[in-house]
Amino acid sequence: MTQNLDRLNALPLRDNLRGKSPYGAPQLDVAVALNTNENTHPVPADVHAAIVQEVTEAAWTLNRYPDREFTALREELARYLGHGLGSEHLWAANGSNEILQQLLQAFGGPGRSLLTFVPTYSMYPLLASGTDTAFIPGERAADFGLTPESAAEQVRRHGPDVVFLCSPNNPTGTALGQDVVTAVYEAGEEFSTVVVVDEAYAEFSHGGTPSALSLLEGRPRLVVSRTMSKAFALAGARLGYFAAAPEVADAVRLVRLPYHLSAVTQATALAALRHSASLLANVEDIKMQRDRIVDELKRMGLEPSESDSNFVFFGGMGDSRAVWEALLADGVLVRDVGIPGHLRVTAGTEEETSAFLESMERIASAR
Structure with missing residues (x-):
């Protein structure tokens, strides 16, 4: 391991990546x-059968590039989420980590900053490093809670370009109140802060826990990220997505790789969504x-x-x-x-x- 580290350090690695450890x-x-x-x-067996059928059909056309806009998938995702969302509000990628990375590629980067509130998902600082975005570790209370007043004050103090709010939070498991989301969004108005609510575990919330999806209307810089890895039992398929104003999806189109969602991934996700129950x-x-x-x-x-x-x-x-x-x-x-x-x-x-x-x-x- 020491020898490998020496060889790594001998490479012209970016300074902000030196000394970092990969996620795992x-x-x-x-x-x-x-x-x-x-x-x-x-x-489940019926979902397995549906996925096999969809992927088998997709396999006949693997000599061609997939639908770059994954139109059918965005339509199914909008149908699943509801809240008056249309396909133009949806975007998808290879897991919610790639979703967050694309958002930082579009709205973060050199000279820009990401604020989140620790302890939280350990990938956030790594995603910041990977996109050369300055990482600001915000503070939580001693019980790991976060109040609207504290969150908004920290946004005003740091003036971040992007805020990640993990709700339910990983590793603590607690959901944020909508008052925290709205307080952060309003505090970021003067900085044009993009606020991303990471709802990877939203389907497991207690009954009556609201989703930030209900806050999207009228908030063009609010993004709600989801995944099919958890509730949908598709961790191996790698499908994450977000809902936001259509112009946010247009922004990430500028940084996405060509044909980034394979035909097999699209077929798998479509079959799963059509058997979501x-x-x-x-x-x-x-x-x-x-x-x-x-x-x-x-x-x-x-x-x-x-x-x-x-x-x-x-x-x-x-x-x-x-x-x-x-x-x-x-x-x-x-x-x-x-x-x-x-x-x-x-x-x-x-x-x-x-x-x-x-x-x-x-x-x-x-x-």
Whole structure:
């Protein structure tokens, strides 16, 4: 590793990339992998069959470039989201990470800045570095919450070109109130700040939790990012998308690579969207397992956060690394997010959740 690092440093790498580490959660061969917030339920049989059929049809024309505008896919995405959105409001890419990257390519870059509120999704600073956008780590309260007043004050203080708001937030799992989104947007008016609400886990929110999609009308610099990796169980397909004013989609057209969404990706996503009811049927079960984790961890004397996502962030451990290692010894892999005393666990199937809770029970009893 040291030799490889020396060779890397010998290259004419951009200064803002030196010393950086690539994103990556541990990929270990374990019985129960609950560390990357995947939907651990397999793709339903009817959806699998539909995807195979659509991809088979697409395979006959792979000698040709795909629809550069992925028109049918944007129409299906608009139909799924509702909120009066049309295909002109939608854009898609290879996962929501590419969506965020394209937005920074269009609205960030040299001499511009990105503000977000940490702790939050660990890819944000890496995306900033990759696009040569200055990264500003905003602050949250001691309980990791974010008030409209605090968020707006920090926007006025820093004057960022772009703000990322992760809701539900990763790793804490908590959703932001719409008052936070509107306060940030209004505070950014004088700087023409583009506000991106990253709703990767929105489908797992508790009932009654509003989406920032309802705030889009009349706000041309507001963007809502989503993904099909989580609720749709398509992490391996790589399909993310955003909803915004049509001119935002026009802006990212200036930076997208030619034909960036393959015909196979488009076919897969179309089949999934047309069978969304079948795929989303597992969401309620995942939410039930998530709430079960919260209740059981509280019973064990730990401190889980209430979650609007498909994972649970929990504290109350003196040595969280030792707990992580003890879980791993039992064949259960969770995420060490680098926050002392805290870990994050994905809500899996009932069997996977039981394996995690049984292991945690043994560990907690031995404390």
